[in-house]
Amino acid sequence: MAKHSITATVNGDEVDFTCSTEQTLLDVLRTKLNMTGTKNGCSTGDCGACTVIMNGRSINACLLLGAEIEGAEIETIEGVAKGGELHPLQQKFLDHAALQCGICTPGFINQAIAVLEKNPDPTERELRFGLAGNLCRCTGYDKIVRAVLDTAAEMRASK
16 A cells, blocks of 8 residues: 655645555544544545545545645634634524534535635525535534624625
8 A cells, every 4th residue: 555745725724744645634643643533424525524624625635636735725624713713604504503413514614715705796596506415413503504694794894
């Protein structure tokens, strides 16, 4: 089994780790870097629970090999809150009760941040399309959509 020495930036910090050729980024995050916020929902890229941001784009960490992130910038759910203060989207998820079991929540938050960075004023339809790769079996999506739209409005107002 080949081993790879990787250096990347995760949540603003440079990290070095060794991984085998077949280890996914999801596995590396959870077992090598002890970042267990990123969840494994399906291992096939269908549910979005493992969504992280790599070099400014949302990706499914279960579909990318850890060895492929050499030199990359990765942002996980652990890096969303800054200085002990929740990101506005995290707070809105709480305010709108947009979570239940929590398996999908980190992926939804990362995907929603990516959507809002590209389009800070999405319509509900645009937002639902942007979140379509993330699945939830608990909330029915409406509370999630309301939380993200409320966050977008708040962030626009604060500029």
